[in-house]
Amino acid sequence: MNSKQQTVRLSDGHFIPILGFGTYAPQEVPKRKATEATKIAIEAGFRHIDSAAIYQNEEEVGLAIRSKIADGTVKREDIFYTTKLWVTFHRPELVQVCLEQSLKKLQLEYVDLYLIHFPTSLMAMEKCKDAGLTKSIGVSNFNRRQLEKILNKPGLKYKPVCNQVECHPYLNQGKLLDFCKSKDIVLVAYSALGSHREKKWVDQTSPILLNDPVLGSMAKKYKRTPALIALRYQLQRGVVVLAKSFTEQRIKENMQVFEFQLTPEDMNVLDGLNKNIRYIAASDVKGHPDFPFGDEY
Known part of the structure; x- marks a missing residue:
């Protein structure tokens, strides 16, 4: 298996590529950029594409995937595509409808992974898996208590194969990672490289991760960029990481993450950067009973 295809086995037997391409962009970025960037990503070697109905770009991302299938760059089974159920569609009768809408926009027959954005019912997700509309189901932004609640649920048919959360050297999620493992x-x-672009969600006073002097000095040592150091850190911890960029040079550069290895000593130094800084605080839903970020992890 070549380096561009390194994967992790999910608990249901499917495999997820450890480096994913994130397609979210702020509202002001033209939607067609998603098509261009996704094509560049697939050409560069990305096989894991992460999107969501709320990103409002699934038609554009689907177009890119289908064009790369049509020109023989990839087959559908080479691509691992993730979409997500937004919070306003959590009523059980809407879960499959939402996925079917995504598939229609993508013009694909199935997705590889269907996630719940925030803690809620998994039962209707299981039906989507049974119907063959998604190969795997998972969750996003769940804390330990919420994961345990699902795992201990009587009659659980498919446990979530993954938990997609904000994770970077300033919020390394060490305890949650151990629990998930x-x-x-x-x-x-x-947000593996930090996040400042989306003013609506992100506290603009938080420090810029990629300006961190430790990442900077390591970048010099390994002759890489601070972004590559941050991505490599995750891979060596066994975390699947989403790299998001709409810039051709950076998209291609991010594939270099497989070309070097951090020493155990440097991994420890990076562990020491943890400050529990959360860029995406979702403070507008703080009062909700299922708000996930109140617990320690």
Whole structure:
């Protein structure tokens, strides 16, 4: 298996590529950029594409995937595609409808992974898997208590194969990662390079991760970029990581993550950067009973 195809086995037997391409962009970015960037990503070697109905770009991302299938770059089974159920569609009768809408926009027959954005019912997700509309189901932004609640649910048919959460050197999610590993749940990192572009969600006073002097000095040592150091850190911890960029040079550069290895000493130094800084605080839903970020992890 070549380096561009390194995968992690999910608990249901499917495999997820450890480096994913994130397609979210702020509203002001033209939607067609998603098509261009996704094509570049697939050409560069990305096989894991992460999107969601709420990103409002699934038609554009689907177009890119289908064009790369049509020109022979990839087959459908080479691509691992993730979409997500937004919070306004959590009523059980809407769960499959939402997925069917995504598939229609994508013009694909199935997705590889269907996630719940925030803690809620998994039962209707199981039906989507049974119907063959998704190969795997998982969750996003769940804390330990919420994961345990699902895992202990009587009659659980399919446990979530992954938990997609914000994770980077300033919020390394060490305890949650250990818990997920103990339950054979893969941790998937979003905002892996920090996040400042989306003013609506992100506290603009938080420090810029990629300006961190430790990442900077390591980048010099390994002759890489600070972004590559941050991505490599996750891979060596067994975390599946989403790299998001719409810039051709950076998209291609991010594939270099497989070309070097951090020493155990440097991994320890990076562990020491943890400050529990959360860029995506979702403070507008803080009062909700299922708000996931109140617990320690």
